Amino acid sequence: MQYSTIFRYLFLGIxxxxxxxxxxxxxxxxxxxxxxxxxIITLLVNFTYATNRLKPLKWIxxxxxxxxxxxxFPAAYSFYVSxxxxxxxxxxxxxxxxxxxxxLTYTKDDQRGIEFDLYVLQDQNLEYYFLADLDNENLLFxxxxxxxxxxxxxxxxxxxxxxxxxxxxxxxxxxxxxxGKEQIANSSQLQELSLLVDKNTRIQLYNIxxxxxxxxxxxxxxxxxxxxxETDTLYDNVNDLxxxxxxxxxxxxxxxxxxxxxxxxxxxxxxxxxVDDERFRGPLRIVTLWTFQFAFFAVFLTFFVGLLLxxxxxxxxxxxxxxxxxxxxxxYAIPGFISIxxxxxxxxPDFGLVNDWFSPxxxxxxxxxxxxxxxxxxxxxxxxxxxxxxxxxxxxxxxxGALQSIPKELLEAAKVDGAxxxxxxxxxxxxxxxxxxxxxxxxxxxxxxNNFTLIFLLTSGGPPIVGADVAVxxxxxxxxxxxxxxxxxxxxxxxxxxxxxxxxxxxxxxxxSAISFRYSKRLERVYGNL
Amino acid sequence: xxxxxxxxxxxxxxxxxxAVACGGDAAEETSExxxxxxxxxxxxxxxxxxxxxxxxxxxxxxxxIAVALDPLVGAYESAAGVDIxxxxxxxxxxxxxVLTAGPAGEGPDLFVGPHDMVGEVVANGVVAPIDLGSISxxxxxVGIAGFSYGGDVYGFPYATEAIAMYYNADLxxxxxxxxxxxxxxxxxxxxxxxxxxxGGGGGGDAYHNHPFFASDGGxxxxxxxxFDPSDVGLDNASALASAEYLDSLVKNGTVASTDYGASMTAxxxxxxxxxxxGPWARNDAAAVxxxxxxxxxxNGNPATPFVGVRGMFVSAFSEKKVLAxxxxxxxxxxVEVQAAMYAEDPRLPATxxxxxxxxxxxxxxxxxxxxxxxxxxxxxxxxxxxVWGPVGDAMLIIRDQNYGxxxxxxxxxxxxxxAMKLAAQQVRDAIAGG
Numbered sequence: 001m002q003y004s005t006i007f008r009y010l011f012l013g014i015x016x017x018x019x020x021x022x023x024x025x026x027x028x029x030x031x032x033x034x035x036x037x038x039x040i041i042t043l044l045v046n047f048t049y050a051t052n053r054l055k056p057l058k059w060i061x062x063x064x065x066x067x068x069x070x071x072x073f074p075a076a077y078s079f080y081v082s083x084x085x086x087x088x089x090x091x092x093x094x095x096x097x098x099x100x101x102x103x104l105t106y107t108k109d110d111q112r113g114i115e116f117d118l119y120v121l122q123d124q125n126l127e128y129y130f131l132a133d134l135d136n137e138n139l140l141f142x143x144x145x146x147x148x149x150x151x152x153x154x155x156x157x158x159x160x161x162x163x164x165x166x167x168x169x170x171x172x173x174x175x176x177x178x179x180g181k182e183q184i185a186n187s188s189q190l191q192e193l194s195l196l197v198d199k200n201t202r203i204q205l206y207n208i209x210x211x212x213x214x215x216x217x218x219x220x221x222x223x224x225x226x227x228x229x230e231t232d233t234l235y236d237n238v239n240d241l242x243x244x245x246x247x248x249x250x251x252x253x254x255x256x257x258x259x260x261x262x263x264x265x266x267x268x269x270x271x272x273x274x275v276d277d278e279r280f281r282g283p284l285r286i287v288t289l290w291t292f293q294f295a296f297f298a299v300f301l302t303f304f305v306g307l308l309l310x311x312x313x314x315x316x317x318x319x320x321x322x323x324x325x326x327x328x329x330x331x332y333a334i335p336g337f338i339s340i341x342x343x344x345x346x347x348x349p350d351f352g353l354v355n356d357w358f359s360p361x362x363x364x365x366x367x368x369x370x371x372x373x374x375x376x377x378x379x380x381x382x383x384x385x386x387x388x389x390x391x392x393x394x395x396x397x398x399x400x401g402a403l404q405s406i407p408k409e410l411l412e413a414a415k416v417d418g419a420x421x422x423x424x425x426x427x428x429x430x431x432x433x434x435x436x437x438x439x440x441x442x443x444x445x446x447x448x449x450n451n452f453t454l455i456f457l458l459t460s461g462g463p464p465i466v467g468a469d470v471a472v473x474x475x476x477x478x479x480x481x482x483x484x485x486x487x488x489x490x491x492x493x494x495x496x497x498x499x500x501x502x503x504x505x506x507x508x509x510x511x512x513s514a515i516s517f518r519y520s521k522r523l524e525r526v527y528g529n530l
Numbered sequence: 531x532x533x534x535x536x537x538x539x540x541x542x543x544x545x546x547x548x549a550v551a552c553g554g555d556a557a558e559e560t561s562e563x564x565x566x567x568x569x570x571x572x573x574x575x576x577x578x579x580x581x582x583x584x585x586x587x588x589x590x591x592x593x594x595i596a597v598a599l600d601p602l603v604g605a606y607e608s609a610a611g612v613d614i615x616x617x618x619x620x621x622x623x624x625x626x627x628v629l630t631a632g633p634a635g636e637g638p639d640l641f642v643g644p645h646d647m648v649g650e651v652v653a654n655g656v657v658a659p660i661d662l663g664s665i666s667x668x669x670x671x672v673g674i675a676g677f678s679y680g681g682d683v684y685g686f687p688y689a690t691e692a693i694a695m696y697y698n699a700d701l702x703x704x705x706x707x708x709x710x711x712x713x714x715x716x717x718x719x720x721x722x723x724x725x726x727x728x729g730g731g732g733g734g735d736a737y738h739n740h741p742f743f744a745s746d747g748g749x750x751x752x753x754x755x756x757f758d759p760s761d762v763g764l765d766n767a768s769a770l771a772s773a774e775y776l777d778s779l780v781k782n783g784t785v786a787s788t789d790y791g792a793s794m795t796a797x798x799x800x801x802x803x804x805x806x807x808g809p810w811a812r813n814d815a816a817a818v819x820x821x822x823x824x825x826x827x828x829n830g831n832p833a834t835p836f837v838g839v840r841g842m843f844v845s846a847f848s849e850k851k852v853l854a855x856x857x858x859x860x861x862x863x864x865v866e867v868q869a870a871m872y873a874e875d876p877r878l879p880a881t882x883x884x885x886x887x888x889x890x891x892x893x894x895x896x897x898x899x900x901x902x903x904x905x906x907x908x909x910x911x912x913x914x915x916x917v918w919g920p921v922g923d924a925m926l927i928i929r930d931q932n933y934g935x936x937x938x939x940x941x942x943x944x945x946x947x948x949a950m951k952l953a954a955q956q957v958r959d960a961i962a963g964g
Contacts, residue, residue: 088912089653092633100655100846107661115663184610184853187585191852206661208856210609211864217661260655279959286938348791349732374732374930463732464923466932467941469956471919493629493650 012049016042041065075506082270082500086263088493090249094262098234101251101258104224106238111201111218118205118216120144120183120190121175129175130195131162132203132216139163140203144193150221155196156203180210196221225251225258234258263496270500279469283481286465291449291477294383298448299441301388306395307433311425314403325400332393340457343386347372374463376474383475387454391444402436403429431523438520445516446509455480478505585853586613590628591642592621595840598874606861612853625651632656632847639848640857645676645687645839648910652679658846659684660855665863673880676839676907678756685841686858688868689877692835692902693738695725695825696797696805696815705804705823709775712826713784716803723786723802726793730780730929733789734922737908738806741825741833742776742785742925743769743950744906750917750957751909759913759961764921765954770947772828777928777946787930809878809898822897824904837905839880878902916960924953 019042026035044065048057084090092100119131128144142156164170171177183190187208194202199221206217222237234243234251243253250261274280313324331339346353355362355369362369373379406429414424455461461473461480471484478501486498591599596618603614617638619627625647631637633656643651651657659682666674666683673687695705701719706712716724729735744750748769752761763769779785788796790807797805798817805815806825825833842862844854861867868884876892878899879885889896908914927933927949935942943949 088650088915091629091654091656096633097655103658103846113661113663113666181609181611184585184612184856187850187853187856191850205852206855207663207859208852209860210606211860214856215663217663259653282939371732374932462734464734464919464926465938466923466927466936466943467939467952469959487626 008049012046015045037069078499078502078506081495082503083265083267084263084496085249085266085269086495086499087497089257089259090261090263091493091495092260092262094249094264097250097260097262098227100260101225101234102223102227105204105219106224107217107219108201114218115215117213118203119169119171120178120205120214121171122178123175128190128193130156130193130203130205130216131159131169132156132195133163133169136167140195140197142195144190144195146192147194150194150196150202152199155198180208180214183208183214184210194219194221266496270497271504273497274500274504283465283468283470283472286468286474287472287476287478287481290380290474294380294451294477295445295448297384298387298391298451299444301384302391302395302444303399303441305388305392306397307399309392309396310399310403314400325396328396329393331389332397336390336453337457339390340386340454343382343389344458347382347386349374373459376463379459379463379475383454383458386458387448387451390454391448394444398437398440399433402433405436406432435520435523438523439517442513442516442520446513449477449509449512450479450505451477452479452483456483584611584613585850586615587640587850587854587857588615588617588638589640589642589842590617590619590624590638592624593618594875595642595871598871601874602867602870603861606857610861612857614857628656628843628845629654632845635847637845637847639845639850639854640842641845642688642840642842643685644908645673645685645841646908646910646914648677648679648684649914650912651843652684653912656846657684658844658848658851660686660844660858662686662863663859665859668881668883670880670882670885672837672902672905672907673839673841676837676910677841679910680756685843686863687839687841687880688862688871689840690880690899690902691808691810691838691840691878692898692905693741693806693808693825694822694835694898694901696807696811696820696822698797698800698803699819699821701800701803704821705826707824707827709779709784709826709828712804713779713782716784719803721801721803723788723796724783725785725804725806726788726796726802727785727806727929728788728790728793729922729925730785730787731789731792732926732930733791734919734926735790736918736921736925737836738790739922739925739929740836741828743772745828745833746772746831748772748950749906750921751911751913753906753909757909757911757914759911762954762957762961764924764957765947765951770950773928773946773950775828776925777931780929780931785929809876809895812894822894824897824901832904833901835901835905836908837902838908840877841880913961916957920953920956920960924949 019038022038023035026032026038044061048054048061116135117133119133121129121131123129130140130142130144132138132140134140139159139162140156141159141162143154145154162170162172178186183205190205190208194204195216196202197218202219202221203216204219205214207215209215220237224236224238225243226235226237227233228235232245234253235241236243236253239254241254243251243258246252246257246261248257248261249264251258274284309328313321313328315321318324349355349369349371352372354372359369370378372382410428410432411424414428419427455475455477459473459475461471461476461484463475464471464473472481476484482498482501482505485501486494589596589599589603596616600616603616606612607614619641624641624643628637628641628643628651637656648657662669662674662683665686669687670690673690674683677683677685677687697705698721701721702715706715712725727738729737729739743764746768747763748766749763751757751759752763776785780787786793786796786802788802793802793805793807794811794814796802797815797820800818805811825835827833842858844851844858848854863881865881865883868879868881869887872879872884872888876888876895878895879888885899889899909917927943928946933944933948941952943952
């Protein structure tokens with residue numbers, strides 16, 4: 001038996017041990033989706049690694065698992081969200097929303113803000129009792145009961161005997177007074193208990209004090225709302241009326257929508273809004289156009305600069321070649337977060353270095369200094385410039401690699417045949433280069449199509465498009481526009497609407513990639529046999 | 531045969547690992563003591579020795595508040611026998627994560643946030659109302675108003691914040707009370723810029739610009755016990771007149787076209803005489819010898835800055851609401867804790883008792899509080915989400931004098947009034963369109 005086999009079983013043992021630990025947890029938390037996923041992954045892993053029969057799967061399985069959890073699942077989930085009205089006022093499930101509504105209590109106006117000492121007592125059977133010192137006259141005592149025990153038997157009694165003539169509280173011998181600390185240790189139980197005053201009023205513990213006396217408050221004996229599962233209706237106990245079920249995922253009481261609502265399936269409504277709603281259509285057109293322009297120029301400029309540098313450095317007789325190459329990789333080594341923010345400062349029109357450097361030029365041409373980030377053209381130019389700085393080392397790296405893999409004999413043969421260096425570059429080097437790196441260029445395009453970090457950190461989408469009805473700016477690309485839409489597009493958050501835009505972006509990128517890969521395959525067929 | 535034997539051993543190993551994993555689980559279970567406590571069996575005097583695991587409260591707060599709070603909670607932890615975890619949270623992320631983590635059962639029990647998110651978190655059902663009881667008498671009205679929504683109070687307001695006017699004390703003795711005098715003072719001092727106010731220079735900012743349109747009768751939403759999203763007053767006669775007045779102030783060079791960063795550096799380098807911003811910038815302003823005064827009046831009316839209130843909320847998804855509430859009422863809201871918080875992280879106190887202490891020892895804080903007393907709380911209704919963008923953009927047009935026709939939308943804005951009308955229309959449309 002080889003070491004690799006031992007490691008394999010060791011890994012499998014650890015993995016299965018972890019699953020055995022996880023499964024009861026998922027059942028306890030009623031997280032059925034996670035349970036299904038765990039089961040599938042466990043079966044897959046065990047089938048793959050327990051025997052030697054499925055060798056090819058060994059390499060595919062981990063990739064499949066990561067693909068499922070980090071690509072397929074988020075995409076599918078966004079797709080699902082895009083068909084719901086998940087937004088402010090509708091972020092809970094129906095069950096959660098009803099629980100929230102049933103949790104709400106109400107106090108009569110004349111009882112609001114009344115505060116009094118409340119003593120928590122316990123008898124031999126560990127049953128809780130509340131003693132409420134309403135005022136000097138009224139001292140109420142009774143069993144602390146849960147909601148399902150709200151009946152007349154448990155009404156509190158007036159018990160002046162708990163107080164001595166000096167106004168001090170006396171606790172009978174058969175009861176134990178809980179200290180603040182002890183009340184806190186049992187607060188999860190105590191918060192469910194009430195002392196019933198009469199049919200309409202109860203007393204609840206509302207402030208457990210470890211430094212003084214705990215206090216209670218008066219509440220209505222009924223909740224603000226009660227829900228009937230049989231009829232699926234809500235009853236407003238304050239105004240004594242039945243509420244109807246609205247069609248947007250909430251209850252409507254007396255003509256008013258009750259918050260919180262819950263999320264429901266709204267079909268293709270979000271997609272229809274994008275297409276039909278004048279408020280989105282105009283900005284969306286500008287943003288989509290710029291997104292394509294940005295992604296194209298971003299790839300083109302970085303590729304151009306990267307290729308220029310790699311070709312000029314790809315000479316065998318060049319001295320210090322490695323040092324030059326290392327220097328050109330540097331921008332790639334600095335985290336984008338830092339360099340983008342640095343550039344933001346450099347481009348500042350008032351005190352940024354860029355305008356300082358350009359000031360002789362401005363004087364020479366006798367023009368106004370450029371108001372970076374404040375006009376459409378200058379902010380778009382700034383975005384592209386910064387992206388070129390951030391992106392060219394990557395292109396430099398991959399083109400250098402590709403150049404070195406092109407067989408030298410081909411170029412020598414061309415030279416022998418009398419081709420100029422320009423001819424041999426355009427006819428031989430460049431096409432071969434494209435075969436090798438066109439998939440990477442497509443990847444770069446897709447990346448820049450969704451280059452949220454750059455836009456968000458550099459311009460946040462600005463400058464704003466005057467007259468547009470939603471928050472949108474000239475440098476906003478689809479993904480940053482979606483972000484604004486999700487966060488500030490209307491009455492709070494609009495996850496459903498934003499998810500539908502995300503789905504559209506996903507489809508666009510998918511389409512572009514499919515077309516480009518087909519094209520690059522054709523390139524390969526043409527040049528691949530050279 | 532040999533392979534089979536080895537395989538058998540390996541399977542044994544696998545099962546032992548499974549057993550270890552389960553064992554860990556089982557051990558945890560046994561350590562969990564029964565929920566009931568202190569069985570007062572024969573002797574009622576002393577609680578039994580088997581203590582339950584301490585209750586735990588999780589608090590999310592932005593960095594400065596969390597750092598100030600963390601050392602203080604120890605006193606409560608030992609007195610109450612609870613475990614309190616203060617989590618440093620990014621200020622901007624608290625609302626987002628409370629909205630998503632709460633329903634998923636991962637949220638905090640308590641969190642600190644600005645009052646303008648009250649409407650949204652209430653509409654989403656993620657915060658629980660809190661009965662402040664007798665404590666509410668000690669809190670400034672603006673604090674209670676900020677945290678009130680639909681007749682209930684949804685948090686303990688602990689600090690307020692409003693902008694005022696910093697002045698360079700080496701060049702001038704105070705802030706004049708009218709804008710005309712401000713202009714004259716700047717001309718006399720001969721600084722490059724006069725008033726550096728954020729909200730221009732490409733950076734739209736409805737917050738800092740609020741006094742410019744709302745001091746003389748303009749308003750975003752009508753306030754009458756609560757904010758009314760159907761009554762937008764951005765384009766009423768007073769608001770338009772105020773906007774035109776701002777336009778004249780920009781044209782004559784009183785109010786400079788600066789965003790936040792530019793206004794700050796201008797003030798720090800002595801290139802501007804005044805800086806209009808809030809108490810959070812005191813450390814930045816300290817680059818020069820500074821003082822703080824009220825923002826000049828508009829048409830004889832005091833300037834109305836937006837007042838922001840920070841407060842502590844109880845999550846609706848907390849399993850320990852009474853305990854969480856008790857932490858606020860019994861500990862966090864006490865003057866001692868509030869004073870200790872102030873010592874670590876000075877913000878204008880929202881409680882009268884602490885304010886009295888602070889006023890005596892810190893005249894700058896008192897000046898900011900004075901400015902806040904003229905202000906109005908930022909609307910806390912969810913519809914406010916529709917306002918920041920359009921109003922910030924409209925004020926940006928005026929501040930940067932960026933008039934003209936937009937080639938893409940075909941919208942023409944030729945005056946300050948046009949800008950305000952556009953903003954008002956956009957806000958109304960957005961509210962109507964949801």
